[in-house]
Amino acid sequence: MNEITIPLDIKSLKIIAQTIDKNGNIIIDVESVNTCSSCHKCGKPATKHNGTAPMRLIRHLPIFDTPVYLRITPVRYSCEDCDDHPTTTEQYDWCDRNATTTKGLEEYLMRCLIHSTIEDVSKKEKISCQIIQTILDRQIKVEVDWEKVHGIETLGIDEIAIKKGYRSYVTVVSAKTQEGSLKIIAILNGRDNELIKSFLESIPLHVKKKIKTVCTDMFDSFVNAAIDVFGVQTLVIDRYHVSQLYRKALDKLRIKETSRLKGELDENDYAELEGMMWILRRDHECLSKADKEKLELLYQYSPLLKKAHRYALKLTHIFNTHSHRKSAMAKMNRWIKSVEKSELACFNKFISTLKKYQPYIANYFKARKNSGFVEGLNNKIKVAKRRCYGLVKVTTIFQRLFLDLQGYECYA
Numbered sequence: 313m314n315e316i317t318i319p320l321d322i323k324s325l326k327i328i329a330q331t332i333d334k335n336g337n338i339i340i341d342v343e344s345v346n347t348c349s350s351c352h353k354c355g356k357p358a359t360k361h362n363g364t365a366p367m368r369l370i371r372h373l374p375i376f377d378t379p380v381y382l383r384i385t386p387v388r389y390s391c392e393d394c395d396d397h398p399t400t401t402e403q404y405d406w407c408d409r410n411a412t413t414t415k416g417l418e419e420y421l422m423r424c425l426i427h428s429t430i431e432d433v434s435k436k437e438k439i440s441c442q443i444i445q446t447i448l449d450r451q452i453k454v455e456v457d458w459e460k461v462h463g464i465e466t467l468g469i470d471e472i473a474i475k476k477g478y479r480s481y482v483t484v485v486s487a488k489t490q491e492g493s494l495k496i497i498a499i500l501n502g503r504d505n506e507l508i509k510s511f512l513e514s515i516p517l518h519v520k521k522k523i524k525t526v527c528t529d530m531f532d533s534f535v536n537a538a539i540d541v542f543g544v545q546t547l548v549i550d551r552y553h554v555s556q557l558y559r560k561a562l563d564k565l566r567i568k569e570t571s572r573l574k575g576e577l578d579e580n581d582y583a584e585l586e587g588m589m590w591i592l593r594r595d596h597e598c599l600s601k602a603d604k605e606k607l608e609l610l611y612q613y614s615p616l617l618k619k620a621h622r623y624a625l626k627l628t629h630i631f632n633t634h635s636h637r638k639s640a641m642a643k644m645n646r647w648i649k650s651v652e653k654s655e656l657a658c659f660n661k662f663i664s665t666l667k668k669y670q671p672y673i674a675n676y677f678k679a680r681k682n683s684g685f686v687e688g689l690n691n692k693i694k695v696a697k698r699r700c701y702g703l704v705k706v707t708t709i710f711q712r713l714f715l716d717l718q719g720y721e722c723y724a
């Protein structure tokens with residue numbers, strides 16, 4: 313017979329028998345090598361045998377892609393120390409009380425769930441969704457365990473819309489540690505100022521003291537909560553959010569100019585032009601020489617677009633250049649004055665936003681703390697949401713993100 317012998321990976325169990333049941337599952341009959349259980353009343357070891365509890369069938373890690381079950385009849389012990397000699401059923405360190413899966417299997421399933429869905433893992437491992445959900449709830453807390461959070465340097469606050477077409481948002485609070493690892497801190501049900509503020513206030517002092525930067529977008533509820541709790545110096549509005557705004561302004565002008573040119577140019581010239589509008593949307597550094605030549609042509613047709621594009625690039629350049637906060641402020645001010653003097657109107661709205669948040673935008677230059685990680689996190693959430701279709705409960709979002717971000721750390 314082609315057989316192999318491998319040791320059971322749970323040292324406190326002795327194998328009594330092994331069989332294969334009619335469904336092809338591997339059944340291993342085991343008994344515990346322990347000779348006592350701690351009394352549920354006094355906590356001292358109870359050593360006197362007092363019958364058995366009902367048999368338990370506990371699923372363990374698969375072997376050769378075949379489900380494995382441990383079959384055990386727990387021993388009951390009575391306590392000699394307590395007057396009424398209460399009976400305690402033995403508990404195991406390899407399996408939670410009442411669980412139908414071993415801890416080893418649970419950890420394996422948690423690894424499977426990283427970047428995956430409950431439905432998918434259920435199909436692959438042939439374990440019901442409900443059991444996997446129960447295990448997930450047992451393994452992953454639904455909120456941050458501050459005891460396990462150390463060295464947070466940067467906090468990020470951002471929001472995501474959880475229902476398409478509805479004005480329904482959750483706030484995502486994330487963090488980056490000194491070592492550069494990402495942590496999910498909280499998913500808050502809503503995004504109003506009081507909610508955010510009271511959460512920030514609830515952060516334990518030992519954690520709060522170490523936070524040097526809080527990154528948000530230009531959403532007043534976040535901005536004001538961050539200022540109230542952490543102060544003006546700590547708040548950084550990420551350049552990414554700023555660039556999104558002026559790119560959007562440029563894009564609006566592009567659309568306007570496109571439709572103007574469509575009416576004015578003959579068909580062939582317009583077709584040629586249309587194919588190059590995308591160039592405007594790319595980072596200038598990424599453009600090839602040919603692209604830049606095409607851009608020149610576009611510039612000839614639309615001097616306004618040329619001007620706006622140049623201004624956008626100038627502002628990007630300010631952010632790309634290493635400056636002190638003060639000189640960056642001065643550069644931004646010069647940029648604003650220059651745009652205001654020009655005939656361009658496309659940046660008007662952007663400029664009033666820029667002025668309003670300029671001190672916090674300029675804080676970026678102090679430590680060049682970029683909240684790119686917050687955006688990276690948001691992308692992960694978007695992907696997680698797509699995977700876990702209908703993820704609306706904040707606790708579920710927290711659990712899934714925790715697994716995606718810290719799963720390999722916890723279940724290595």
Ligand SMILES: [Zn+2]
Pocket residue numbers: 351352353354355356391392393394398
């Ligand atoms: Zn006792």
